[in-house]
Amino acid sequence: AALILLLAPMYLLAGLFTPASYALYMDLTDPRVAGTQFSAFMAATNGCESWAVLAGGRIAGAAGYPAAFVVMSLASLLSLPLLRRLSVGRQRHN
Numbered sequence: 001a002a003l004i005l006l007l008a009p010m011y012l013l014a015g016l017f018t019p020a021s022y023a024l025y026m027d028l029t030d031p032r033v034a035g036t037q038f039s040a041f042m043a044a045t046n047g048c049e050s051w052a053v054l055a056g057g058r059i060a061g062a063a064g065y066p067a068a069f070v071v072m073s074l075a076s077l078l079s080l081p082l083l084r085r086l087s088v089g090r091q092r093h094n
Contacts, residue, residue, distance in 0.1 A: 021045065028086065 025041040026034070052072060060068035 024083075024086075 025038055028041070029037040052075075056068045056072050059071050
């Protein structure tokens, strides 16, 4: 029961992340080629997820699940400055 209580917020946040990333992708697309760009963004997302699963599995196999969660979370946190740059670049473009 304790494990479910700990994992439930993580899955809730992952569920919230998905539509947020889709909204970001749509905001970044050029309306004239939005379908193509959105498809490319989604393909990149799928590629990233497959590499993340591979990396997380290898880390979990070598160092355990807690280490895998920490390392993969840190990798996600390192991407936050990139999101900030996207936001600033978009403001300058508008």
